[in-house]
Amino acid sequence: MNRASRLFVRKLLPVALVVWCGTASAAPISYQESVGGDLNGFGPFTIFTLDAGTNTISGRFGETPTGGFDWDSFAFSVGEGTVLDSVAVTLSDFNGNPIQMFWGMFTGTAYNTGTPLGTLSPESPGVSSIAGPFGAGLYNVSVQSFVSGGAENAVADYTFSLVARSTSQVPEPSTLALLGVAGLVGCIYRRATRRRSLA
Numbered sequence: 001m002n003r004a005s006r007l008f009v010r011k012l013l014p015v016a017l018v019v020w021c022g023t024a025s026a027a028p029i030s031y032q033e034s035v036g037g038d039l040n041g042f043g044p045f046t047i048f049t050l051d052a053g054t055n056t057i058s059g060r061f062g063e064t065p066t067g068g069f070d071w072d073s074f075a076f077s078v079g080e081g082t083v084l085d086s087v088a089v090t091l092s093d094f095n096g097n098p099i100q101m102f103w104g105m106f107t108g109t110a111y112n113t114g115t116p117l118g119t120l121s122p123e124s125p126g127v128s129s130i131a132g133p134f135g136a137g138l139y140n141v142s143v144q145s146f147v148s149g150g151a152e153n154a155v156a157d158y159t160f161s162l163v164a165r166s167t168s169q170v171p172e173p174s175t176l177a178l179l180g181v182a183g184l185v186g187c188i189y190r191r192a193t194r195r196r197s198l199a
Contacts, residue, residue, distance in 0.1 A: 041071030062155025
């Protein structure tokens, strides 16, 4: 291995790798209530920041034999340069009792305030959705239950799928920085090789 190659491996390659690792974009969120903690039905809200792709939020809600209930709510932000194309929820039976999900998506951060963007109530199991696009801003989702037919202890699992996409056509600063480091590495390597050939 010549001197130029050794210089690249020892000095410049680690720098390039550090910059490259730092440029990786955030992945879409994948939240499970059983792992990340309970989503409080009445606040304070857990606030998620959506990234481009399919963001998923999963949990469990329902009613108990003693008349108690577990309702869930959460908020999420859509950043500048990002559009939320759709919100869909999949509801699945947990213990076989019929359960109905009432959910709404609202603007703002307070429970059931702001402009209602839609409410749907599928029978379990089922899938329902609200079509976008929705622009940058803060939104919240409220999940409530209604046990049909007088059944008790009816709980169900749900998964929200929030599909977002980036509308920005301009390269991210991190991408430009990576290209700049790659160009710098190439120039230094070429210069070192040229010096060796002249020696």
